[in-house]
Amino acid sequence: MKSSHRLITTLALVVAAPFVLAAEPAPAAPATAPAHKEKKIETDLSHRMDKMAGAFRKLRRQAADATKNEDSLAQVSILREYGEASLKLEPYKAGEVPAADRARLVAGYQEKMKEFNAAVAQLEAAFKAGQNEAAAKLVQDLSALQKAGHKEYKSKAID
Numbered sequence: 219m220k221s222s223h224r225l226i227t228t229l230a231l232v233v234a235a236p237f238v239l240a241a242e243p244a245p246a247a248p249a250t251a252p253a254h255k256e257k258k259i260e261t262d263l264s265h266r267m268d269k270m271a272g273a274f275r276k277l278r279r280q281a282a283d284a285t286k287n288e289d290s291l292a293q294v295s296i297l298r299e300y301g302e303a304s305l306k307l308e309p310y311k312a313g314e315v316p317a318a319d320r321a322r323l324v325a326g327y328q329e330k331m332k333e334f335n336a337a338v339a340q341l342e343a344a345f346k347a348g349q350n351e352a353a354a355k356l357v358q359d360l361s362a363l364q365k366a367g368h369k370e371y372k373s374k375a376i377d
C-alpha cells in the first residue's frame with residue numbers, strides 16, 4: 219500500500235512537472251543596452267544650440283592662444299550667427315510652464331540671450347585687438363551664461 223502510494227506520487231510528479239516548469243517565468247533577458255535610445259526632443263532652438271556647441275568647445279581650448287586668433291574669430295562668427303537666431307526663438311520650456319508664467323519665462327530667456335550676445339561681441343573685439351587674456355576671461359563669462367541659461371530655461375525633456 220505504501221509503495222503504491224509512492225508510485226502514485228511519483229507518477230503525479232512526472233505528469234505535473236512539464237506544466238509546473240512551463241509556468242516558470244521566462245529567464246530575464248540579458249542585460250544589454252536597449253536597441254533604441256528613447257528619442258529625445260529636438261527643436262529649432264536646440265539645433266542652433268548644437269551649432270554653437272562645436273564652436274564654443276574650440277574657443278574654450280584656444281582662446282588664450284594668439285596664434286589661433288584667425289580661427290577663433292571664425293568660431294565667434296558661428297556664436298554670433300546662432301546666438302542672434304536663438305534670440306528670435308522661444309524655449310521649449312515655455313510650453314511646459316503654466317500659461318500665467320509663460321511671458322515672464324520668455325522675457326527672462328531673451329534677456330539672458332541678449333547678455334550672451336553682448337558678451338560674444340566683446341569677445342570678437344578682444345580677438346581683433348589681440349587681447350587674448352581678456353578673450354579667455356570672456357569665454358569663462360560665456361560659460362557661466364550658458365550654465366545659468368540652461369538651468370533656468372532648458373527643459374528637462376531636452377538633453
Ligand code: HEM
Nearest residue numbers: 261263264267271274309310330331334364367371372377
Ligand atoms: C556657448 C553657449 C551655449 C552652448 C554651447 C549651448 C549649447 C546647448 C546645447 C548643446 C543644447 C542641447 C541641444 C540638444 O539637446 O540637441 C542646448 C539647449 C538649450 N539651450 Fe543652450 N547653449 C549655450 C548657451 C545658452 C544660453 C545663453 C541660453 C539661454 C539664454 C541657452 C538656452 C538653451 C535652451 C532653452 C535650450 C533647450 C532648447 C529648447 O528649449 O528648445 N543656451 N544648448
